[in-house]
Amino acid sequence: MIEHQLLExxxxxxxFSAEGKVHRLKLLKAVADPTRLAILDRLAGCGERCHxxxxxxxxxxxxxxxxxxxxxxxxxxxxxxxxxxxxxxRLTERALERIHAALPTASVxxxxxxxxxxxxxxxxx
Numbered sequence: 122m123i124e125h126q127l128l129e130x131x132x133x134x135x136x137f138s139a140e141g142k143v144h145r146l147k148l149l150k151a152v153a154d155p156t157r158l159a160i161l162d163r164l165a166g167c168g169e170r171c172h173x174x175x176x177x178x179x180x181x182x183x184x185x186x187x188x189x190x191x192x193x194x195x196x197x198x199x200x201x202x203x204x205x206x207x208x209x210x211r212l213t214e215r216a217l218e219r220i221h222a223a224l225p226t227a228s229v230x231x232x233x234x235x236x237x238x239x240x241x242x243x244x245x246x
Contacts, residue, residue: 148223151196156181157189161212164199169211171204 152158159179163170170178176186190210193199198216201208213219 145223148196148198148219151192151198152220154189154192156185157193160189160193160210161198161216164210164212169209171207171209173207175210 152161156179160175163175163178172183172186172190175181175190176183179186181189190199190201193210194201197213197219199210200213201210203209
């Protein structure tokens with residue numbers, strides 16, 4: 122939980138600090154894997170799935186599924202919870218917001234080089 126809060130604070134505070142870049146890369150690496158992306162697709166569509174269902178849905182062995190879910194959990198994208206003897210997973214409340222915040226944006230830093238279109242066309246008159 123503390124790691125998730127640190128990630129959110131870092132993303133919000135300074136995307137371009139060394140620490141901010143490390144956290145952004147960790148998050149983007151977490152989703153930049155075909156199996157993990159398939160897990161996210163499944164959870165986004167179904168809401169929640171147990172570990173065993175994800176294994177069978179995606180034809181991934183239990184040990185590999187555990188590894189992929191751990192990566193997604195540590196990145197703050199999914200959370201686990203118990204349902205009887207089963208462990209189920211779902212997207213965290215702010216998963217999509219975290220992923221979106223980690224993505225590069227076209228407008229960041231643009232104020233340093235952009236001029237209004239009218240100024241560029243009119244030569245600043």
